[in-house]
Amino acid sequence: MQSRIREVSEERGFSESRLLTHWEDIVGEATAAMSRPVKVSYAKGGFGATLTLLTTGAYAPMLQAELPKIRDRVNAVYGYNAISRIHVTQTAPIGFAKGQVAFSDPKPAPKPEISAETRETARSLSQGVEDEALRRALETFAGTFLTRQKNQTKEDK
16 A cells, blocks of 8 residues: 555655645644645756645635745655745635545634623623614623633733
8 A cells, every 4th residue: 555655646746655644744734624735846957846735715825824834844754955835726625636625624713611700791891782682792792702811821912
């Protein structure tokens, strides 16, 4: 099985098949959820290769911000600065024969538990609002906001 994986990965320029098999471990869960390595291309007579990543249009700006981190982590796998450039290509999650990838959304943050004291403070802050739906929305917002403020550590501030 290992030789078959190596053969397929070398067809796309991957001398390190770990980039394909352990992508999430290399770049992290959030980055792996919005991208897949497609190929590595080498310039003639040039130094450094170009890694092509597949993403959807919505994730492209977030992925662009992560490119220096991705390049550093990928080069750590190679053990030297093998990748000098990263090219981001976009497509729909389904479609092109070589690029059929189902991207998953990163796990949402868990909703904080709102204490009875915080709920009462939020209720008092929304008093005076006549529209019932707006008042409930303000209570929910205030409760969540106050809970997050309480739970925030000094390092986060």
